[in-house]
Amino acid sequence: MHKFILLPLLASAILLSACSERVKDTHPEQLVSKRQALFKQFTKTxxxxxxxxxxRQDYVKADFLASAVALQELSSQPWVYFRADGNYPPTRAKPEVWSQAGEFKxxxxxxxAAxxxxxxxxxxxxxxxxxxxxxxxxxxxxxCHDQFRTDIPGG
Incomplete structure (x- = not known):
């Protein structure tokens, strides 16, 4: 009797995990993965x-300045990965990144500047x-996110 209960549960778990699996970045240079990793570092910094x-945290001059400088160093890095061949799943970039390149810039x-x-x-x-x-x-x-990023990967 337990087999009949466990099999549907197991099948459901497998289907759910397949549905939630992230799309892999298959580009040879992994442009999307590289820029996403940098944006995650932005957030962390x-x-x-x-x-x-x-x-919610005390201002400590040395720490705050170090974080600001680290963010500044990161800030110029992801933009080179927004190439014409960088618009593929699992991107969250909207097509406007490329069709409105001037606005994106x-x-x-x-x-x-900020x-x-x-x-x-x-x-x-x-x-x-x-x-x-x-x-x-x-x-x-x-x-920028409101204008150029979707909440749906690849779309």
Missing amino acids: LEPMGLVARE KAQDTYL IDTLVQRAGSADLPAIRASVEAVQKSCKS
């Missing part, structure tokens, strides 16, 4: 600064200015 900006420039301002203010101990800079970086991320 920005999160502690966001905690400081929201007053403006979004990048806005992001890079990070430069953050770095300039990071060691100042001017918490309202730092907070505004972190918010500007986060806003530029969200704006």
Whole structure:
């Protein structure tokens, strides 16, 4: 009797795991995987600064400045992976990345400028200015995501 209960459960588990399996990046240069990895590093680097900006973590000048500089170093890296042959599953980039290349470039420039301002203010101990800079970086991320990224991989 247990066989009849376990077999459908096992089959359901296998089907669910197959449905949730991520699409593999099969491009020889793995353009999507490389840019996604960099964007994950962006998030990991920005999160502690966001905690400081929201007053959930103390401002420690050396740590905050190091995070801002690390983010600045990362900030120029993913854009080379948005090549014409980089629009394939499992991308979350909308076609507008390529069809509105000028707008996409403006979004990048806005992001890079916001990070430069953050770095300039990071060691100042001017918490309202730092907070505004972190918010500007986060806003530029969200704006670009809203315009150029889908929530559905490959679509």
